Amino acid sequence: MRILVIEDDPMLLDGLSAGLGLAGFTVDAVATCEDAFAALETHSYRAVVLDLMLPDGSGLDVLQSLRRRRDATPVVLLTARDQVEDRIAGLDAGADDYVGKPFDLDELAARVRAAARRGAGHASAVLEWRGVVLDPAGQTVNAEGKPIALTRREFGVLRALMERPGATVSKAVLEETLYGWQEEVESNAVEVHIHNLRTKLGTSFIKTVRGLGYRLAEEQA
Numbered sequence: 001m002r003i004l005v006i007e008d009d010p011m012l013l014d015g016l017s018a019g020l021g022l023a024g025f026t027v028d029a030v031a032t033c034e035d036a037f038a039a040l041e042t043h044s045y046r047a048v049v050l051d052l053m054l055p056d057g058s059g060l061d062v063l064q065s066l067r068r069r070r071d072a073t074p075v076v077l078l079t080a081r082d083q084v085e086d087r088i089a090g091l092d093a094g095a096d097d098y099v100g101k102p103f104d105l106d107e108l109a110a111r112v113r114a115a116a117r118r119g120a121g122h123a124s125a126v127l128e129w130r131g132v133v134l135d136p137a138g139q140t141v142n143a144e145g146k147p148i149a150l151t152r153r154e155f156g157v158l159r160a161l162m163e164r165p166g167a168t169v170s171k172a173v174l175e176e177t178l179y180g181w182q183e184e185v186e187s188n189a190v191e192v193h194i195h196n197l198r199t200k201l202g203t204s205f206i207k208t209v210r211g212l213g214y215r216l217a218e219e220q221a
Contacts (some may be wrong), residue, residue, distance in 0.1 A: 001116060001136075001159065001178050002026040004043070006036045006059065007078065016049065016105075023109040024139050024155065028180050035058040040066065040073075044176065049108070050095075051078045052086050060093055067094040072204040074115035077105070081128060120163060127162040129216050132201060134162050148200050153178055154181040155191045161206065161216050170213035 005020065007013045008031045017027045020114050028043065030036050033056045040048075040062070048066075052059040063075055077090045077098035087098050096115040113136055117125065127134040131144045139155060141148045150158065156178045161169055169191045176195075179185045184200060186192075198206055207217040 001046045001156070002028065002180070003047045003049060003112060003116075004039055004042075004045045005029045005038070005049045006033075006054065006062065007031065007146040008054050008085070009051075015112075016108075019105040020049075020109060020112070023105075024136065024152070025109070025112070026178060026180050031055070033059075033062055036062045037065065040071070045073055047074045047076065047112050047119070048075050049078065049112060052083075060089060063090065063093050063095060070120060071191075073216070074112075076108070076111050076115055110137065116204060122163070127159065129162050130205065132162075132205070134159055143201060148199075150200065151193075153189075154193050154196055154200075158197055158201075161214060163185065165216055166218075167216045168209045168213045173213070189196065 001024070003020065003025050005013065005016050005027055007016060007029070011029070013029050013031060017029045020027050026041060028045075030039055030091040031054070033054050036065050050059045050062060059077065066073060066075065075094070077087065078101055079086045079090065080101055090098060093161045096118070097111050099111055113125075125135070125137060127136070134155075135141075136159060141150055141155065141158065142151045155175055160174055160177045174186050175189045178189075194206055194208075204217050206214055208214055
């Protein structure tokens with residue numbers, strides 16, 4: 001799941017990038033409103049983590065810009081615990097949730113997952129398809145009750161497909177989901193991940209839709 005983190009404190013931004021990365025997110029990180037506007041204009045994100053106090057404006061400007069153009073990307077605010085007015089203003093402007101500073105990173109990750117899940121219309125915290133159960137919080141996958149070891153990228157591909165059951169997901173969307181700005185994408189990276197998933201979950205679990213992408217197969221071949 002690719003997310004955007006907007007925070008002007010360099011140490012906190014680095015910590016958020018590293019910690020949320022370990023929690024299974026692909027993180028793009030910026031420190032200003034200007035960079036946030038540019039990122040949101042050129043990329044799609046499953047969620048945004050937004051600090052309200054930025055050096056060139058207010059995070060509310062970023063939030064209001066999103067909502068004015070009818071962009072429903074879930075937004076989780078980072079606010080000082082004693083700034084009730086900021087939290088109210090943020091929620092009224094269209095934020096989905098907030099976390100007060102200082103915060104627990106695991107709680108923030110859980111709130112981002114929950115906001116993204118609600119934004120995608122998923123009621124359950126886990127994803128299931130043909131006996132395969134994927135738990136985004138625990139970053140685990142089980143097939144018929146048995147644990148399946150996946151790499152971070154394989155997990156990301158499988159999650160992207162299981163979040164869109166029945167839909168065909170293009171290679172470009174999978175690359176956008178898995179890789180941030182600073183990461184090079186090899187031309188056959190997605191194909192390699194798909195091959196590995198088929199080896200571990202069964203050759204018929206993921207179907208190639210020629211010229212369009214990949215989708216979960218409805219039935220066992």
